[in-house]
Amino acid sequence: MRTLVLGDLHSNWWALKAVIDAAGPVDRTLCTGDLVDYGPAPRRCVEWVREHAERVVRGNHDHAVAQRVPALGNDGLRAVAAHARARQWEELGPELLRYLARLPVCETFDLDGRETLMVHGSPRDPLDDYAPADADGWRDRLTDVTAGLVLVGHTHTPYAVEVERPDGGRTTILNPGSVGQPRDGDPRAAYAIIDGREITLHRVAYDPTPAVEALRACGLPAEVLETAEALLRTGRRPCLRGAAPPPTALRPRPAAICPG
Known part of the structure; x- marks a missing residue:
């Protein structure tokens, strides 16, 4: 079966539409989280995922938006999130905010005969762990994990790496990259296709x-808009001075930890 894997949409409907069109017919869609924040079209993205994705996990930005937590920071991407957050709440409304709040932080399931674990960050910290394509680092993250395939997001950088687990088994880690906000120097929308045991980025x-x-049109301050536009057009994380964000608060941490 042909599976579309995508994540880190970040309210960018135009990038998501390009992925949908490019991927063509698929048998199922899996989403590694962060449907919302930063971008201007959260409702369209969430509605599409809710209708079409077979499985979805909650990302750190989904969690923060659903819990109505103001973003921290006054420069760079933090300023973009801070100034976009109220718009996300307004456009999503109570029903879609509840949908985001109820998304699981991890999913374990069979994918064409292979045990599969899906989280946004890593099994060690499903929401917030930043896990790059480093085999040694991933080996430490796979303690008590038996899945042969682990699907993740969060880094906004696509990769597929095979890792020997502490128990001697082998696990393939797949990060499809970011649909709506790549940060690896390539502004094109990223996704992955799993066809049987073949993975392509x-x-x-x-x-x-x-x-x-x-x-x-959302009324972002000029310097904040400049930051957002630079990232969308270059695929590189800018660091520009930004206007002071709305009042801030610490984001609550989830109690759930992903089982092995």
Whole structure:
């Protein structure tokens, strides 16, 4: 069966539409989280995922938006999130915020005969662990994990790496990269296809101008809009001075820990 794996949409409907069109017919869709925040079209993204994805896990931004937590920070991407957060709450409304709040932090399931674990960060910290494509680092994260395939997101960088687990088994780690906000120097939307045991990473170009114009219509301050546009057009994380964000609060931590 042909499976579309995507994540880190970040309210960028135009990038998601490009992925949908490029991927073509699939038998199932899996989403590694972070449907919302940063971008201007959270409702369209969440509604599409809710309708089409067979399994979805909660990302750290889904958690923060669902819990109505103001974003921290006054420069760079934190300023973008801070100024976009109220718009996310307004557009999503109570029903879709409840949907995000009820997403599981991890899912374990059979994918074409292979035990599969899906989280946003890593099995060690499902929401927040930043886990790059490092085999040694991943080996430490697979203690008590028996799944042959682990699907993750959060880094906004695509990779597929095979790791020997502490128990001697082998696990493939797949990060499809970011649909809506790549940060690896390639602004094209990223996704992955699993076809049987074959994994392929894909990129598709799209025009970010409608997303930028939609952000402009939201009334973002000029310097915050400049940060968001630079990232969408270059795929690189900018660090620009930003306007002071709305009042902030610490984000509550989830109690759930992903089982092995």
